[in-house]
Amino acid sequence: NIAATFKNLTTTQRLGSANLAPPPGYSVQSIASFSRPAPATATAVDGVVQLRSLSLAPQASATVTMSVLTPCSPPATAEWNAIAKQANDFNGTGNDLALDPALSSVTTTTFGACEPCPENEVCDTELGGAGKSLSLLSHPDPNQVDEGLLTISPSALLDCAVYSERGTTTFRFDAPQNRGKVGTLTYTSGSNVTSKDPLEVCFGAPFAFAVKPKTQRTTTTIDGQFLYVGRLPNCLGLTPPPCVTSREDKLRRITFRMSPGDPYSR
Numbered sequence: 684n685i686a687a688t689f690k691n692l693t694t695t696q697r698l699g700s701a702n703l704a705p706p707p708g709y710s711v712q713s714i715a716s717f718s719r720p721a722p723a724t725a726t727a728v729d730g731v732v733q734l735r736s737l738s739l740a741p742q743a744s745a746t747v748t749m750s751v752l753t754p755c756s757p758p759a760t761a762e763w764n765a766i767a768k769q770a771n772d773f774n775g776t777g778n779d780l781a782l783d784p785a786l787s788s789v790t791t792t793t794f795g796a797c798e799p800c801p802e803n804e805v806c807d808t809e810l811g812g813a814g815k816s817l818s819l820l821s822h823p824d825p826n827q828v829d830e831g832l833l834t835i836s837p838s839a840l841l842d843c844a845v846y847s848e849r850g851t852t853t854f855r856f857d858a859p860q861n862r863g864k865v866g867t868l869t870y871t872s873g874s875n876v877t878s879k880d881p882l883e884v885c886f887g888a889p890f891a892f893a894v895k896p897k898t899q900r901t902t903t904t905i906d907g908q909f910l911y912v913g914r915l916p917n918c919l920g921l922t923p924p925p926c927v928t929s930r931e932d933k934l935r936r937i938t939f940r941m942s943p944g945d946p947y948s949r
Protein backbone atom coordinates (compact mmCIF):
# COMPACT_ATOMS: atom_id res chain seq x y z
CA ASN A 684 0.00 0.00 0.00
CA ILE A 685 1.03 3.62 -0.63
CA ALA A 686 -0.19 6.67 1.30
CA ALA A 687 -0.50 10.18 -0.13
CA THR A 688 -1.17 13.32 1.91
CA PHE A 689 -2.57 16.56 0.50
CA LYS A 690 -2.06 19.68 2.64
CA ASN A 691 -3.53 23.10 1.90
CA LEU A 692 -0.64 25.57 2.17
CA THR A 693 -2.66 28.62 1.12
CA THR A 694 -3.66 31.34 3.55
CA THR A 695 -7.25 31.96 2.43
CA GLN A 696 -8.42 29.45 -0.21
CA ARG A 697 -9.84 25.98 0.33
CA LEU A 698 -8.58 22.83 -1.35
CA GLY A 699 -11.75 21.24 -2.67
CA SER A 700 -10.70 18.33 -4.88
CA ALA A 701 -7.73 16.59 -6.45
CA ASN A 702 -6.68 13.90 -8.92
CA LEU A 703 -3.65 11.75 -8.22
CA ALA A 704 -2.29 9.85 -11.23
CA PRO A 705 0.33 7.12 -10.69
CA PRO A 706 3.60 6.83 -12.62
CA PRO A 707 3.56 5.02 -15.98
CA GLY A 708 3.13 1.29 -15.46
CA TYR A 709 1.56 1.70 -12.01
CA SER A 710 -2.18 1.42 -11.36
CA VAL A 711 -4.25 2.18 -8.25
CA GLN A 712 -6.43 -0.86 -7.61
CA SER A 713 -8.45 0.24 -4.59
CA ILE A 714 -8.65 2.68 -1.68
CA ALA A 715 -7.58 1.14 1.64
CA SER A 716 -8.36 4.12 3.89
CA PHE A 717 -9.20 7.84 3.78
CA SER A 718 -8.78 10.33 6.61
CA ARG A 719 -11.61 12.72 5.72
CA PRO A 720 -15.21 12.18 6.86
CA ALA A 721 -18.23 12.25 4.55
CA PRO A 722 -19.21 13.94 2.34
CA ALA A 723 -15.55 13.80 1.24
CA THR A 724 -14.83 10.81 -1.00
CA ALA A 725 -11.80 8.96 -2.36
CA THR A 726 -12.28 6.60 -5.30
CA ALA A 727 -10.03 4.79 -7.76
CA VAL A 728 -11.22 5.36 -11.34
CA ASP A 729 -9.27 3.79 -14.22
CA GLY A 730 -6.18 3.58 -12.01
CA VAL A 731 -6.35 7.24 -10.89
CA VAL A 732 -7.33 8.47 -7.40
CA GLN A 733 -10.14 11.01 -7.39
CA LEU A 734 -10.61 13.05 -4.21
CA ARG A 735 -13.83 15.06 -4.03
CA SER A 736 -15.63 17.39 -1.57
CA LEU A 737 -12.50 17.82 0.56
CA SER A 738 -13.17 21.41 1.69
CA LEU A 739 -9.70 21.59 3.24
CA ALA A 740 -9.19 24.86 5.09
CA PRO A 741 -5.72 26.48 5.09
CA GLN A 742 -3.17 24.19 6.81
CA ALA A 743 -5.63 21.27 6.91
CA SER A 744 -4.68 17.96 5.29
CA ALA A 745 -6.15 14.71 3.98
CA THR A 746 -4.43 11.32 3.65
CA VAL A 747 -5.49 8.53 1.33
CA THR A 748 -3.97 5.03 1.43
CA MET A 749 -4.07 3.06 -1.81
CA SER A 750 -3.46 -0.48 -2.97
CA VAL A 751 -1.20 -0.05 -6.00
CA LEU A 752 -0.23 -2.52 -8.71
CA THR A 753 3.39 -1.95 -9.70
CA PRO A 754 5.30 -3.08 -12.79
CA CYS A 755 7.76 -5.96 -12.51
CA SER A 756 10.57 -3.67 -13.72
CA PRO A 757 9.81 -0.25 -12.20
CA PRO A 758 11.78 2.82 -13.31
CA ALA A 759 14.54 4.19 -11.10
CA THR A 760 12.44 7.31 -10.46
CA ALA A 761 8.67 6.92 -10.46
CA GLU A 762 6.80 10.24 -10.17
CA TRP A 763 3.12 10.78 -9.37
CA ASN A 764 1.11 13.60 -10.92
CA ALA A 765 -1.14 15.59 -8.56
CA ILE A 766 -3.66 18.22 -9.68
CA ALA A 767 -5.67 20.09 -7.05
CA LYS A 768 -8.53 22.55 -7.42
CA GLN A 769 -10.49 24.88 -5.18
CA ALA A 770 -13.77 23.45 -6.52
CA ASN A 771 -15.14 20.45 -4.61
CA ASP A 772 -16.21 18.74 -7.84
CA PHE A 773 -12.91 19.20 -9.74
CA ASN A 774 -14.65 21.46 -12.26
CA GLY A 775 -13.87 24.92 -13.55
CA THR A 776 -10.88 26.71 -15.00
CA GLY A 777 -8.53 29.15 -13.31
CA ASN A 778 -9.02 27.63 -9.84
CA ASP A 779 -6.10 25.20 -9.82
CA LEU A 780 -3.82 25.14 -6.77
CA ALA A 781 -0.10 24.89 -7.56
CA LEU A 782 2.11 22.21 -6.06
CA ASP A 783 4.97 23.53 -3.91
CA PRO A 784 8.01 21.51 -5.11
CA ALA A 785 10.13 22.46 -2.10
CA LEU A 786 7.61 21.00 0.35
CA SER A 787 6.36 18.07 -1.74
CA SER A 788 7.48 14.54 -2.48
CA VAL A 789 5.99 12.90 -5.55
CA THR A 790 8.45 10.03 -6.12
CA THR A 791 8.00 6.37 -5.22
CA THR A 792 10.70 3.77 -4.64
CA THR A 793 9.43 0.23 -5.21
CA PHE A 794 10.75 -2.76 -3.27
CA GLY A 795 9.84 -6.31 -4.14
CA ALA A 796 10.05 -9.06 -6.70
CA CYS A 797 7.70 -9.90 -9.53
CA GLU A 798 7.50 -12.52 -12.26
CA PRO A 799 4.82 -13.10 -14.91
CA CYS A 800 3.03 -16.45 -14.67
CA PRO A 801 2.09 -17.63 -18.18
CA GLU A 802 -0.87 -19.96 -18.57
CA ASN A 803 0.00 -23.59 -17.73
CA GLU A 804 3.65 -22.81 -16.91
CA VAL A 805 5.50 -22.92 -13.60
CA CYS A 806 6.85 -19.54 -12.42
CA ASP A 807 9.12 -18.53 -9.55
CA THR A 808 10.73 -15.47 -7.99
CA GLU A 809 12.87 -14.56 -4.96
CA LEU A 810 13.25 -11.60 -2.59
CA GLY A 811 15.89 -10.96 0.05
CA GLY A 812 15.14 -9.44 3.44
CA ALA A 813 17.10 -8.59 6.59
CA GLY A 814 19.05 -11.80 7.25
CA LYS A 815 16.89 -14.04 5.09
CA SER A 816 15.37 -14.54 1.67
CA LEU A 817 12.14 -16.03 0.37
CA SER A 818 11.87 -17.99 -2.86
CA LEU A 819 8.38 -18.61 -4.17
CA LEU A 820 7.30 -21.26 -6.69
CA SER A 821 3.84 -21.25 -8.27
CA HIS A 822 2.32 -24.23 -10.04
CA PRO A 823 -0.40 -23.89 -12.70
CA ASP A 824 -3.85 -25.45 -12.53
CA PRO A 825 -4.43 -27.18 -15.91
CA ASN A 826 -8.20 -27.02 -15.42
CA GLN A 827 -8.51 -23.26 -14.84
CA VAL A 828 -7.30 -19.97 -16.31
CA ASP A 829 -4.45 -18.95 -14.02
CA GLU A 830 -2.09 -16.55 -15.78
CA GLY A 831 -1.05 -13.40 -13.93
CA LEU A 832 1.74 -12.16 -11.67
CA LEU A 833 3.70 -13.84 -8.89
CA THR A 834 4.81 -11.14 -6.44
CA ILE A 835 6.71 -10.78 -3.16
CA SER A 836 7.03 -7.54 -1.22
CA PRO A 837 8.00 -6.43 2.32
CA SER A 838 5.11 -5.65 4.66
CA ALA A 839 4.26 -4.58 8.18
CA LEU A 840 5.50 -6.99 10.84
CA LEU A 841 3.48 -10.13 11.44
CA ASP A 842 3.53 -11.46 15.01
CA CYS A 843 2.54 -14.95 16.18
CA ALA A 844 1.42 -15.37 19.78
CA VAL A 845 3.89 -16.81 22.30
CA TYR A 846 6.65 -17.10 19.73
CA SER A 847 9.90 -15.23 19.12
CA GLU A 848 10.17 -14.79 15.36
CA ARG A 849 13.56 -15.63 13.85
CA GLY A 850 13.63 -12.72 11.42
CA THR A 851 12.61 -9.07 11.22
CA THR A 852 11.19 -9.18 7.70
CA THR A 853 7.57 -9.97 6.88
CA PHE A 854 7.00 -11.01 3.28
CA ARG A 855 3.70 -10.43 1.55
CA PHE A 856 3.25 -12.63 -1.50
CA ASP A 857 0.58 -13.43 -4.00
CA ALA A 858 -0.01 -15.50 -7.12
CA PRO A 859 -2.89 -15.77 -9.58
CA GLN A 860 -5.93 -16.80 -7.55
CA ASN A 861 -6.19 -20.30 -9.05
CA ARG A 862 -2.60 -21.25 -8.24
CA GLY A 863 -1.07 -22.78 -5.14
CA LYS A 864 2.42 -21.83 -4.01
CA VAL A 865 5.50 -23.32 -2.39
CA GLY A 866 7.69 -20.98 -0.33
CA THR A 867 11.22 -21.57 0.93
CA LEU A 868 12.62 -19.31 3.67
CA THR A 869 16.41 -19.35 3.93
CA TYR A 870 18.38 -17.55 6.64
CA THR A 871 21.83 -16.20 5.80
CA SER A 872 24.94 -17.30 7.67
CA GLY A 873 25.30 -13.74 8.95
CA SER A 874 21.86 -13.73 10.61
CA ASN A 875 21.24 -14.44 14.28
CA VAL A 876 19.68 -17.80 13.35
CA THR A 877 21.87 -20.84 13.97
CA SER A 878 21.60 -24.42 12.73
CA LYS A 879 20.32 -25.35 16.21
CA ASP A 880 17.34 -22.96 16.12
CA PRO A 881 14.02 -24.73 15.45
CA LEU A 882 12.47 -22.99 12.45
CA GLU A 883 8.76 -22.13 12.24
CA VAL A 884 6.59 -20.22 9.76
CA CYS A 885 4.50 -17.42 11.24
CA PHE A 886 1.69 -17.16 8.71
CA GLY A 887 -1.15 -14.73 8.06
CA ALA A 888 -4.06 -15.11 5.63
CA PRO A 889 -7.54 -13.65 5.06
CA PHE A 890 -9.00 -17.14 5.62
CA ALA A 891 -8.98 -19.39 8.70
CA PHE A 892 -6.39 -22.18 8.62
CA ALA A 893 -5.16 -24.95 10.92
CA VAL A 894 -2.25 -23.98 13.18
CA LYS A 895 0.48 -26.01 14.84
CA PRO A 896 -0.89 -28.15 17.71
CA LYS A 897 -0.81 -26.46 21.15
CA THR A 898 -0.33 -23.00 19.59
CA GLN A 899 -2.77 -20.10 19.19
CA ARG A 900 -4.44 -18.62 16.15
CA THR A 901 -5.05 -14.89 16.53
CA THR A 902 -6.27 -12.08 14.28
CA THR A 903 -4.85 -8.76 13.15
CA THR A 904 -5.18 -6.13 10.43
CA ILE A 905 -2.26 -5.26 8.12
CA ASP A 906 -2.45 -2.79 5.23
CA GLY A 907 -6.19 -2.53 5.85
CA GLN A 908 -6.74 -6.30 5.47
CA PHE A 909 -8.15 -8.57 8.20
CA LEU A 910 -5.93 -11.61 8.75
CA TYR A 911 -5.85 -14.82 10.75
CA VAL A 912 -2.34 -15.39 12.17
CA GLY A 913 -0.59 -18.47 13.51
CA ARG A 914 2.27 -20.94 13.24
CA LEU A 915 1.92 -23.51 10.48
CA PRO A 916 1.58 -27.22 11.27
CA ASN A 917 3.55 -29.93 9.51
CA CYS A 918 2.08 -31.42 6.33
CA LEU A 919 1.12 -34.80 7.77
CA GLY A 920 -1.61 -37.16 6.57
CA LEU A 921 -4.66 -35.17 5.50
CA THR A 922 -3.41 -31.80 6.79
CA PRO A 923 -4.43 -29.26 4.13
CA PRO A 924 -2.20 -26.36 3.12
CA PRO A 925 -0.89 -24.07 4.39
CA CYS A 926 1.57 -26.36 6.15
CA VAL A 927 5.31 -27.00 6.52
CA THR A 928 6.71 -29.65 4.16
CA SER A 929 10.36 -29.74 5.29
CA ARG A 930 12.96 -28.26 7.64
CA GLU A 931 16.68 -28.26 6.93
CA ASP A 932 18.09 -26.86 10.16
CA LYS A 933 21.74 -27.09 9.14
CA LEU A 934 20.97 -25.03 6.03
CA ARG A 935 18.69 -22.69 8.03
CA ARG A 936 15.89 -23.43 5.56
CA ILE A 937 12.19 -24.19 5.90
CA THR A 938 9.74 -25.00 3.09
CA PHE A 939 5.96 -24.63 3.24
CA ARG A 940 3.03 -25.22 0.92
CA MET A 941 0.11 -22.81 0.44
CA SER A 942 -3.32 -22.92 -1.12
CA PRO A 943 -4.46 -20.12 -3.48
CA GLY A 944 -5.01 -16.78 -1.74
CA ASP A 945 -3.22 -13.70 -0.53
CA PRO A 946 -1.06 -14.60 2.51
CA TYR A 947 1.73 -13.10 4.57
CA SER A 948 4.58 -14.93 6.27
CA ARG A 949 7.46 -14.18 8.60
